[in-house]
Amino acid sequence: MSLNDENLKKLEKMGYRFVGNNKHSAAKVCHWTKKSILDEGVCYKQKFYGIESHRCLQISPSVPFCHQKCLFCWRDLSVTQTQWKGDFDEPGEIIDGCIDAQRNLLCGFFGNEKANPKKLQESQDPNNAAISLAGEPMLYPKIDDLIEEFHRRNFTTFLVTNGMTPEKLENLKEEPTQLYVSLDAPNKETYNKLCNPQVENGWNNLNKSLDLISSFDCRTVLRMTCVKGYNMQNVDEYADMIKKTNPDFVEIKAYMFVGYSRKRLTFENMPSNQEIYDFASSVAEKCDLEIKDKSYESRVVLLK
Numbered sequence: 001m002s003l004n005d006e007n008l009k010k011l012e013k014m015g016y017r018f019v020g021n022n023k024h025s026a027a028k029v030c031h032w033t034k035k036s037i038l039d040e041g042v043c044y045k046q047k048f049y050g051i052e053s054h055r056c057l058q059i060s061p062s063v064p065f066c067h068q069k070c071l072f073c074w075r076d077l078s079v080t081q082t083q084w085k086g087d088f089d090e091p092g093e094i095i096d097g098c099i100d101a102q103r104n105l106l107c108g109f110f111g112n113e114k115a116n117p118k119k120l121q122e123s124q125d126p127n128n129a130a131i132s133l134a135g136e137p138m139l140y141p142k143i144d145d146l147i148e149e150f151h152r153r154n155f156t157t158f159l160v161t162n163g164m165t166p167e168k169l170e171n172l173k174e175e176p177t178q179l180y181v182s183l184d185a186p187n188k189e190t191y192n193k194l195c196n197p198q199v200e201n202g203w204n205n206l207n208k209s210l211d212l213i214s215s216f217d218c219r220t221v222l223r224m225t226c227v228k229g230y231n232m233q234n235v236d237e238y239a240d241m242i243k244k245t246n247p248d249f250v251e252i253k254a255y256m257f258v259g260y261s262r263k264r265l266t267f268e269n270m271p272s273n274q275e276i277y278d279f280a281s282s283v284a285e286k287c288d289l290e291i292k293d294k295s296y297e298s299r300v301v302l303l304k
């Protein structure tokens with residue numbers, strides 16, 4: 001087990017529910033899943049891509065493992081390791097455990113008169129897996145099998161990767177429904193400062209992963225987390241990388257001043273909606289892309 005009892009308890013208090021014997025996987029109910037059940041709004045992923053927020057399962061098979069310690073990450077990075085350590089649980093066990101955990105976390109809504117009964121019932125059988133909760137999913141030794149097992153159960157899958165494992169990405173046999181690669185810096189200097197890689201050749205690995213994106217048949221998205229004062233400049237450099245990568249979509253999203261990131265950054269580092277829109281407009285113009293949609297609540301703009 002990579003997390004000790006103290007760390008597990010701390011994360012449980014934050015809403016994580018660990019599953020499996022080896023406690024490297026967890027589910028956590030998304031804020032927007034709850035909002036959707038109460039008919040108070042939906043996640044931008046529903047607005048942009050059509051998944052249903054109340055049926056989304058937010059999970060990670062690799063909570064304690066990641067190659068980077070990004071300044072903007074809302075997680076506690078003191079427990080993060082760069083390489084897999086210890087035994088691992090099987091994909092089916094992880095999925096069963098995460099579905100049960102989500103059901104238990106949502107059970108209180110059955111006593112809430114504001115809950116939409118139809119959505120609440122449907123939420124008990126999620127059909128989209130957001131494999132992005134914490135850690136780097138590609139470090140889980142059976143990530144291929146995990147995606148395949150989700151698809152066998154008629155789930156769609158949204159996989160988010162930091163791009164540090166291009167060789168695993170290249171050899172992925174089972175493509176997700178949607179592949180996100182994080183692009184949080186326009187150059188090596190900014191990348192090292194903001195993403196704080198804990199492995200050698202981080203910038204090179206990211207660029208190798210970006211070169212692979214066009215080989216995927218699934219929907220591909222570059223995801224940019226914008227931190228004011230750090231990475232909202234060098235538009236020409238971003239544009240060159242985006243044009244080279246040629247993804248289906250680009251998501252330009254504001255850093256949010258939440259969680260442990262508040263120990264590393266300040267409230268002033270969180271861009272406003274207008275600042276995100278202006279930056280996205282500049283990027284779109286340089287890349288010959290269009291602004292297809294935006295979500296005011298999540299401070300995110302979608303380019304295509």
